Amino acid sequence: MAIPRSTTPEPEGGTNVIHLLTSSVSQAAATHTYRPFVDPLDLHNLWWWTLIPLALGISMAYKAVRLQDLSKYWQQSLLMTGQVVGGMIGLAVAAYIIVELIVYRLG
Amino acid sequence: MTGRHRDDTFQPVAFLLACALPGLGHAYLNDLKRAALIFASIMGLFLGGILIGGIDVIDRTEDKWWFILQAGVGPTAFAANAVHQNLFKIEVRGPRGPVRQSPQPNPADNPNNQPPAARKSLGRVNEVGSLYTAMAGMLNLIAIIDAAWRSPAPRRRNQKGEQT
Numbered sequence: 001m002a003i004p005r006s007t008t009p010e011p012e013g014g015t016n017v018i019h020l021l022t023s024s025v026s027q028a029a030a031t032h033t034y035r036p037f038v039d040p041l042d043l044h045n046l047w048w049w050t051l052i053p054l055a056l057g058i059s060m061a062y063k064a065v066r067l068q069d070l071s072k073y074w075q076q077s078l079l080m081t082g083q084v085v086g087g088m089i090g091l092a093v094a095a096y097i098i099v100e101l102i103v104y105r106l107g
Numbered sequence: 108m109t110g111r112h113r114d115d116t117f118q119p120v121a122f123l124l125a126c127a128l129p130g131l132g133h134a135y136l137n138d139l140k141r142a143a144l145i146f147a148s149i150m151g152l153f154l155g156g157i158l159i160g161g162i163d164v165i166d167r168t169e170d171k172w173w174f175i176l177q178a179g180v181g182p183t184a185f186a187a188n189a190v191h192q193n194l195f196k197i198e199v200r201g202p203r204g205p206v207r208q209s210p211q212p213n214p215a216d217n218p219n220n221q222p223p224a225a226r227k228s229l230g231r232v233n234e235v236g237s238l239y240t241a242m243a244g245m246l247n248l249i250a251i252i253d254a255a256w257r258s259p260a261p262r263r264r265n266q267k268g269e270q271t
Contacts, residue, residue, distance in 0.1 A: 037154070038195070040161035040228035040236065047231040050159055054239055057155065060148035061246040064141055065253045073144065 055084035115256050122255035126181050129247050132254025145250045152243035153180050160228040160236015162191045169209065173237045179244025179251075 043050065059080035063073060118136065125132025130146030133139075156164055165187040167174045177184045196207040197217055209227055214220045228236060 037157050038162050039226040040163065040232045041159050043159065043232050043235075044230060047235050050235045050239075053155060054152070054235070054242065057148055057152040057239070058242055058246065061145060061152070061243075061250070064144035064148060065246075065250050070140055070144070 051088060052081075052085060055088075056081045059084065115258050118255055118257065118259075121257075122251065125247075125251040125254035128181060128183070129250060132251065136254065136257060136259045145247075149180065149243045149247050149250065150183075152239050152246070153177075153183065156236045156239025156241075156243065157187065158236075159239060160233050161226060162187065162195055163209065163226075163228045164233060164236035164240055165191050166209075168192070168207070170237065173241055176241035177237075177244045179246075179248045180240070181247065184240070184244065 056077070059077045063077045063080060064070075067073060067076060118132070121132035121135045123132075124135050128146070129149040130142035130144075132142075133145060134142035164170070165174065165177060165184060167188045174184070174188065192207055195209075197210045198205050198207050199218055200206075210217045
């Protein structure tokens, strides 16, 4: 792929190298369409929502092995999911209190 | 795991089948519902991780420690790694000879101006995808151990010692 020529005025005494590189990268990214299971999802601002299906998957696999009687499988799995998510929220609250309140006051 | 009994002996066939595919060992032991639940949950986590982080999260050469955990899923993880290494990486000349590595996003930085075949996953998305696939591998190890040391379903006994 040829590097596109810069359309902005070049500074005196040199080539606008940074613009050449960034425009080439953005062009490569723009020609890339999303393909499931090949390209990553754009969840950089919403990544923490993925912890809920992670907790559900862990609970499902664990309860499928652990339970002797599978009649209450879904009930037990959802209960464990809630416990895991609740635990994560609790740890987040505890970390917030320590970092933002206790350490802040000590400092 | 699901209750140990005196007649729980090592099941080599169930062990090998469980290593081959999540849940297959339990299916061999006539515990089909449990097998289906193990397969769905572990493959769901594994494929969910690849969906979130892209094929880049399975990488034996560049993310060796993650791959050790992901390998617990079995041949599926090795197949995903082979696809990643052979279809989405490019060969570059390294100090010890040619090596395969992830292509740079800018085609001008790659040999023959080769464009990247897949986007590199970075940051939290890469971490979450790696975590999903690693958890799938570790949970499958529990399932393999459970399948290897349990009696086939028709011969299982309940807590009172009666045949079920």
